């Protein structure tokens with residue numbers, strides 16, 4: 001606060017020479033005086049003094065030749081906003097003193113009633129108080145980790161920038177930046193390194209900016225940059241590229257070399273919004289797009305993005321009510337034995353009958369449901385509905401048939417997943433052997449060791465397990481042996497191009513051979529053509545599922561199919 005820790009600089013603003021002399025005499029009494037007193041007799045002169053040098057405290061008489069009462073405090077504040085004030089009043093006037101404190105004075109002294117001890121104490125106390133106020137302000141407005149402005153200060157700065165841009169009829173840009181895969185750093189080498197990476201990121205961003213720009217940290221790995229009064233999109237692109245480039249350099253932290261990168265979304269005032277909230281929201285939408293486009297790039301907000309985001313938002317909010325409103329239903333796609341073409345199973349597939357949008361396929365909402373966590377209640381609904389349906393077909397007199405249900409990673413990871421499956425089996429009365437759970441490779445591989453446990457518990461219940469979309473993930477074959485799996489479903493992308501000698505044909509063939517060597521059944525998904533059928537036949541695939549045999553069917557159509565199967569010899 002003061003230039004030299006030992007010396008306290010005081011500005012005494014006092015027009016009465018006798019009063020001024022008295023105070024100076026007080027300071028003179030101190031043997032080793034740490035106080036350096038400068039004098040001013042009016043506000044104008046005081047203003048000149050504070051413009052010239054720093055003071056630690058101002059002793060201020062309220063009635064001066066060029067200013068009276070609270071006006072004096074106000075004017076001093078405007079010109080020396082950071083310097084604490086101790087007011088000197090001539091009268092023993094409590095009202096006036098109180099009012100002075102309300103107007104921002106730190107303390108007051110009544111002339112003729114204080115001695116040097118009291119004066120020194122008031123000064124020290126005042127300085128200390130201002131220091132802790134500044135500390136509190138720092139905590140309130142700055143991010144402790146990086147020292148950058150926090151969200152509160154950022155909001156304030158952006159508001160100011162908007163006012164200025166409006167006045168000058170200029171554009172102001174907002175960059176919303178997020179580190180790519182920052183969570184991985186925290187998870188793999190620890191939070192201490194994550195914190196250091198954030199600090200380095202803060203420094204690097206700052207080095208790309210001018211002093212009039214603001215960079216703030218507003219969340220874990222989220223930074224925002226305000227570029228005030230830009231002259232065009234080119235300006236902004238240059239800064240964004242520069243930031244990306246500097247963040248792209250690997251960071252060395254002891255034995256760890258971290259390859260970091262970032263994505264940036266940009267919104268521009270006034271085109272993309274005229275308030276802090278709108279600009280932030282739209283920059284965030286643009287950031288989302290940048291991530292979608294493979295990260296490590298920047299995107300300007302566009303109105304079309306807004307439409308996409310809105311659609312998503314609408315879908316998200318209507319999804320929350322969809323279960324209660326009975327808008328989901330299941331269709332069942334039959335699976336056939338490749339040898340005798342007998343019906344051997346059904347895969348339950350979800351559909352959403354949306355009140356406004358009509359029928360929506362899982363491709364358009366399962367990912368959102370996974371991100372938002374809605375997949376948990378939805379998945380539970382699917383499992384329950386499929387088990388009850390399988391049971392009621394039996395109750396109608398048809399033999400039991402295996403029903404396969406898709407399980408998303410998030411469901412599978414739930415602590416209570418196994419007990420949920422058990423209780424649904426119990427309540428529906430479906431013998432466990434007729435329920436098959438379809439899991440994807442990535443679901444199983446993510447925490448392979450832990451998952452083996454869960455899979456074993458599921459097997460103990462008596463259900464069967466299949467790996468869905470096999471070949472699209474990167475299963476470690478050695479691991480596959482350890483998983484208690486019953487079936488592999490070859491992803492339909494491998495069947496698409498089965499012309500002789502193609503890579504896909506070789507892969508499909510290898511999968512079948514490998515699966516059989518591990519005693520696994522193989523289901524081919526997405527069989528659409530006779531040629532595919534021939535290929536699968538000659539390579540001894542076990543089960544077929546695809547439009548060539550049957551599209552997914554409604555509950556009623558399945559009943560018809562079951563009836564026919566029962567009639568056939």
Ligand code: C2E
Nearest residue numbers: 349350361362363382406407408526527528545546547548
């Ligand atoms: P999936 O589990 O691989 O399901 C097979 C998908 O392939 C189904 O699409 C099915 O209609 C489609 N299909 C079947 N035969 C053919 C064919 O011959 N040609 C073509 N082009 N497609 C065929 P659908 O119903 O749109 O489901 C897509 C994906 O959504 C499913 O892929 C599954 O991953 C997911 N999904 C569906 N229902 C659920 C559910 O209840 N829970 C979860 N978590 N995911 C589900």
Ligand code: MG
Nearest residue numbers: 347406438468
């Ligand atoms: Mg499936």
Ligand code: MG
Nearest residue numbers: 468469489525
């Ligand atoms: Mg599949």
